[in-house]
Amino acid sequence: MSHTLDRRSLLKLLGCGGCAVALPTLSGCTIAEVFGGGSATVPFDLAQAQFAGLKNVGGTAAVDAAGRNLILIRTNATGIVALSRICTHTACDMATDRFGTFDGQKLICRCHDSHFAPTGAVLKGPATRDLASYQVNFDAATGTGTVQIGDGAPPVEEVRPTIPDEYANLSNPFAADDADAIAAGEALYARNACGSCHGDTGGGDGPSGMSQDPKPSAFAADQSAWSDGYLFWRIRTGSASGPTGSTMPVYGTRSISDDDTWRIVSYLRSLQP
Amino acid sequence: MSTLTLAARALVGLLLCTGVALATPRMSLTAGTPCTACHVNPNGAEGRTEVGFVAMHRVGMLTWDKLGAQAYHDIDSNAFLDGMVGVGVDFRTQTARLGRPELVDEGGKSTTQVPDYTTFPMQAQPYLYVIPTGGLTLYGTWLMGPDTLRDGKFCDPVFKGMSCFGAQAMYELGGTLPNVRVGVFQPGIGVRHDDHTILTRGDAADRRVPIIAPGYAEAGGEVAWQPRQWVRTEVGVFNTHNLDLALNDGTKTADLWPVAWQGRVTLQPLFEFGGAEKKPKVEDEFGDDFGAADAAPVTPFVLNTWLGASGYGSGDFRLVNAFLGLGIHEGLALLSEVSMSQRTTQHDTLNGMVALSYTPWAWIAGTLRAERASTSTDTSDITTWQYVATLEFFPLPGIELRPEYRLVQTDDYRFGQATLQVHLFY
Numbered sequence: 001m002s003h004t005l006d007r008r009s010l011l012k013l014l015g016c017g018g019c020a021v022a023l024p025t026l027s028g029c030t031i032a033e034v035f036g037g038g039s040a041t042v043p044f045d046l047a048q049a050q051f052a053g054l055k056n057v058g059g060t061a062a063v064d065a066a067g068r069n070l071i072l073i074r075t076n077a078t079g080i081v082a083l084s085r086i087c088t089h090t091a092c093d094m095a096t097d098r099f100g101t102f103d104g105q106k107l108i109c110r111c112h113d114s115h116f117a118p119t120g121a122v123l124k125g126p127a128t129r130d131l132a133s134y135q136v137n138f139d140a141a142t143g144t145g146t147v148q149i150g151d152g153a154p155p156v157e158e159v160r161p162t163i164p165d166e167y168a169n170l171s172n173p174f175a176a177d178d179a180d181a182i183a184a185g186e187a188l189y190a191r192n193a194c195g196s197c198h199g200d201t202g203g204g205d206g207p208s209g210m211s212q213d214p215k216p217s218a219f220a221a222d223q224s225a226w227s228d229g230y231l232f233w234r235i236r237t238g239s240a241s242g243p244t245g246s247t248m249p250v251y252g253t254r255s256i257s258d259d260d261t262w263r264i265v266s267y268l269r270s271l272q273p
Numbered sequence: 274m275s276t277l278t279l280a281a282r283a284l285v286g287l288l289l290c291t292g293v294a295l296a297t298p299r300m301s302l303t304a305g306t307p308c309t310a311c312h313v314n315p316n317g318a319e320g321r322t323e324v325g326f327v328a329m330h331r332v333g334m335l336t337w338d339k340l341g342a343q344a345y346h347d348i349d350s351n352a353f354l355d356g357m358v359g360v361g362v363d364f365r366t367q368t369a370r371l372g373r374p375e376l377v378d379e380g381g382k383s384t385t386q387v388p389d390y391t392t393f394p395m396q397a398q399p400y401l402y403v404i405p406t407g408g409l410t411l412y413g414t415w416l417m418g419p420d421t422l423r424d425g426k427f428c429d430p431v432f433k434g435m436s437c438f439g440a441q442a443m444y445e446l447g448g449t450l451p452n453v454r455v456g457v458f459q460p461g462i463g464v465r466h467d468d469h470t471i472l473t474r475g476d477a478a479d480r481r482v483p484i485i486a487p488g489y490a491e492a493g494g495e496v497a498w499q500p501r502q503w504v505r506t507e508v509g510v511f512n513t514h515n516l517d518l519a520l521n522d523g524t525k526t527a528d529l530w531p532v533a534w535q536g537r538v539t540l541q542p543l544f545e546f547g548g549a550e551k552k553p554k555v556e557d558e559f560g561d562d563f564g565a566a567d568a569a570p571v572t573p574f575v576l577n578t579w580l581g582a583s584g585y586g587s588g589d590f591r592l593v594n595a596f597l598g599l600g601i602h603e604g605l606a607l608l609s610e611v612s613m614s615q616r617t618t619q620h621d622t623l624n625g626m627v628a629l630s631y632t633p634w635a636w637i638a639g640t641l642r643a644e645r646a647s648t649s650t651d652t653s654d655i656t657t658w659q660y661v662a663t664l665e666f667f668p669l670p671g672i673e674l675r676p677e678y679r680l681v682q683t684d685d686y687r688f689g690q691a692t693l694q695v696h697l698f699y
Contacts (some may be wrong), residue, residue: 031680033686
């Protein structure tokens with residue numbers, strides 16, 4: 001019997017031995033390093049060509065700094081937000097000259113149609129992770145500002161929706177102590193399943209709201225920051241009306257009449273402690 | 274097997290395989306079997322012939338007969354109606370971290386965040402072929418997308434330029450005359466690898482939009498001529514609809530004609546060293562061959578080679594590929610390819626790869642691959658590297674597990690991860 005190691009046997013020995021050593025070593029480790037990271041305060045000036053798109057509401061500009069790839073979005077006359085523009089689905093670049101579109105309400109990744117609110121919150125998949133957001137200080141009067149990124153950057157302030165003018169001055173036609181309006185509003189609240197997200201007693205703790213980000217508003221709380229017009233607006237136009245990125249649906253006039261919407265507002269007001 | 278027969282078999286196989294993917298180019302380089310023996314598509318990949326069906330149906334670390342499923346093991350064809358109609362399917366899932374690492378600032382502290390692992394469908398593709406008469410083959414395939422599986426949407430290309438279907442009629446004129454193909458199929462461009470992330474067809478400046486997308490296909494026609502066994506030429510004319518999507522629906526721009534031209538030349542000499550025919554039989558008076566037992570043949574050392582180049586272009590866009598492959602029967606294969614593209618609006622790419630594969634048994638193979646892609650534009654020069662270690666493991670016939678480790682390095686980040694591909698096929 002020959003014990004000569006032929007070519008095939010030698011190769012098998014070397015190949016299998018190499019795999020046996022290499023694969024367990026390779027399979028366990030994830031390597032992740034972003035080059036050029038650090039902290040930075042990135043100034044911007046709308047007079048510069050790179051940022052000219054931010055002169056108009058809905059306009060955008062792309063910025064690369066300190067290892068981050070950002071998109072700046074002019075959300076209203078006085079506000080600019082800064083988000084990572086790398087889609088959290090498959091890393092498509094959402095600069096608007098690449099695969100991104102900002103339609104005035106949401107940032108859309110054209111690669112696979114993920115939608116993000118101006119807060120960075122995912123509105124529609126396939127992406128499941130929110131975009132990182134960054135603190136912006138913007139002076140509309142001078143058209144200049146800065147973006148803070150990196151260690152030590154202040155947390156991003158909560159973005160509150162700016163109420164459109166047509167809703168800003170509305171007031172509830174029903175008196176605050178109108179028991180009939182409150183009772184009717186409670187019935188409408190139940191009929192439209194508002195409690196599934198906001199909770200049966202307005203605690204913001206409905207079962208469908210548990211996994212939402214941001215969480216549904218709680219009405220059994222201080223509502224002093226909300227005007228009547230604000231509540232009416234949020235019911236009427238839903239999440240599309242502001243940069244909160246919530247999943248609040250639209251209850252148009254076909255769903256709930258103006259009067260019934262005000263009755264719901266009356267009920268919500270009655271929930272305040 | 275005579276040297277001539279061996280050479281002819283290997284040459285024909287290698288010639289036919291350089292166009293599209295083989296499940297693995299390594300199979301052709303090491304075994305020397307023609308793609309058309311196993312795949313209906315002349316360029317390999319996708320639907321399998323009866324020979325291909327049997328080849329895959331009987332290969333696995335465990336085979337069906339050993340598991341007691343003798344009747345299933347004995348199935349020897351994927352065709353019906355006396356071989357006139359055949360079917361097949363590929364289904365793949367991938368488990369990987371989709372995306373890239375990012376720096377995230379939370380609580381005043383910066384950290385590097387990587388995507389979570391996710392499992393997603395990668396390929397769901399049925400095939401059908403019909404051979405109505407000798408020399409003529411009709412072949413069709415449907416490449417489903419995520420929305421096909423979710424919402425029933427017929428066409429859902431994942432990449433710009435991907436075609437959700439292919440349909441072609443292939444006619445062999447016979448003898449040494451050319452073969453003709455018409456329909457919707459991928460033009461012969463370099464080597465089509467079984468990896469949709471391969472950088473030779475990619476763009477370092479825009480990895481989401483490869484120059485030639487996985488599943489790229491166009492309507493057109495091709496004439497293939499093989500006047501000698503060691504040389505094959507192809508020329509074709511194709512529509513540019515999907516090429517336009519890939520090049521002009523991003524930041525890249527190209528001024529394309531309505532049609533594209535294509536040409537490819539492949540030289541595939543086979544070199545044989547040493548070896549000897551089996552010793553003459555020594556028979557006794559009863560005719561018993563008692564001498565054959567120790568008359569082992571000396572196996573010749575056979576080196577299969579590929580050397581070829583292709584060109585593809587339209588308007589101001591040109592894509593040139595060159596490839597070289599070396600393979601031996603003991604299971605080693607070395608494949609390299611260089612790809613260069615240009616267009617008038619400066620967006621030049623120069624990509625390359627080299628892969629070393631080893632197949633100790635038919636049911637397991639390992640590959641190490643290095644790739645580089647670079648893109649030069651008016652404003653930037655961008656380079657991406659990718660290193661991949663792959664194990665193709667077939668525990669049972671029709672089932673492939675493909676663990677990989679991938680390391681990608683761009684100008685912005687470095688990202689290495691283990692992934693797993695599960696491939697079911699029939």
